[in-house]
Amino acid sequence: MKDDPKGERSLQRQKLEALGQFAGGIAHDFNNILSIIEGHTHIALRQLREGALEPGQLEKILTSTQRGAGLTRQLLSFGRQKIGVEEKTNLAEAMRQQHILLLPLLGETVQLFMTVPEDPVWINASPDQLTQVILNLALNARDAMPSGGELAIMCMACQKRHIPAALREKNPAASYIRLSVVDSGLGIPADILPRIFEPFFTTKDQGKGTGLGLSVVYGTVDQLNGMIEVSSVAGEGTSFDIFLPVAEAPPQALPAGKTPSGAGLAGKTILIAEDEPELREMLT
Template identity: 45%
Template sequence: KQLDFAGEIEKSTQRAADLTRQLLLFSRKQALQPHDLDLNEVVTSITKMLQRVLGEDVEMQFKFSPQPLLVHADAGMVDQILMNLTVNARDAMPKGGRLLIETSAVEFDEVTAAQTSQARPGSFACVSVSDTGGGIPPEILPRIFEPFFTTKDVGKGTGLGLATVFGIVQQHQGWINVYSEAGQGTTFRIYLPRLTKASDKKANWSSLAAIRSGNETILLVEDESSLRAAIRITLSRLGYRVLEASTGAEALEVWKEHRAEIRLVLTDMVMPGGLTGKELGEQLLQHDPKLKVIYASGYSADIAGKDFHLEEGVNFLAKPFAANKLAQTVRNCLDKI
């Protein structure tokens, strides 16, 4: 009995220490000690600690960008970001699950920017943390970065984890996006300015003009009107004919009228109005097995496609995507036999 008590005291002391540290980090705007770091190395060096936080029931997976991702950042603060997101992922998966950490180099253009409120053009390093937990209900999503906002029991949550992450990311001139699907899980993506040499920009950034275009008819299904417009403009410029729908139901209407012309359907996975992108794709493929379908989602392909096959660059577009990625995926998908 007495031992239990000591354990409890130790736990609450630990919690108090955690809370204090978070508060300090959060309020003091600690001075940054930035260095040129490879984000892949930062992630690698903290994996053991993250696995310990997650426990045995959560499987950890990694997908690193093949090239180094140089950023000018405070390593301790990047660790803090990863730690806070991992703790939240663990809390979201009480019965176990999967945690995926991905790093990638991304170039932002006007199409990409239309998909993310804080994005700006340029070269960025992205680190994302995905879980297979219960997801974040849409009604609380706008509030999760607020200081002291928590849905956890008293003594469990501080509501400072994401506020701290948000603050750190801002201090680094970056931004954070969150995608969540009920029952599937959640992906947080953090973007930090990437240090580039003029040469590597050229190497991994194929220009839109270099990608073969076409004149096929494409049905575009996307509920967000600004993004739909950006995609439509990009595809039209390349020569494609674009038909639009903002929901699955609307897409079925357009399909009825134009099914003879439509070669490819590009659909968002998550849409309001009852019919998901996946369900829409399945229905249309029953009508026309030769139809090509590309699914777009902000959620990680590995996890979103767990019950059907998604291949990035062929039938899957990871949001946010750039114009050249869009053009290349559309072409790859149309040309696939």
């Protein structure tokens, strides 16, 4: 075999360009979050000096820090397969919470419609995993509607005949729910559609997106033993359909009078190991 220095240099250049695009997108996203936190902190401090602090300012700061933490979790889950202790989450309740979070993020030009089951829908997933899926798809839909539009997020039971064949073969006895995220945006061109779940792939301008959002959604759904399908029509919009296996309801809460095992730790000394001074001070 012959050395191919030109080919190696070309590959290295492509890697550096991808890394630069990735770093620029991350920097842009974090800068937006920090700018929001800084702005609302200044407003809160001014209100505090005037003796008229509005709780809403602190809530906006908290929401923005949660967005920053979510972005960090995206990076961590992208970099490795995250398999933790099995956790069950009520998807219906998670959707209600997301409704509150999404309204300010979508803006005034995007109308949000949610169809949420009245009864609990239990999924073998953490609240954070469901948040990543819903939030990333919703923000992707928002960006596809620069002039505004409609976004519908729906959860419904899935009949056997509508379950993808691959899932039926994998687990014939399982019941599934379908989580659909549908927008009235620009649509995804047919030549781009096969690539949308690729890491770092983005059609946004440099510095305006990481290209990680949809790849994180795909990876998370796969971890949850589900499947995602997408259909799109240019000029009409895009639909993401996620199929997730339904879990059994978790055990009921502890009966009255019972205390969790951790209650016996009262009065004990706990060692906190944290290398960030401000975090250590806050925790103590």
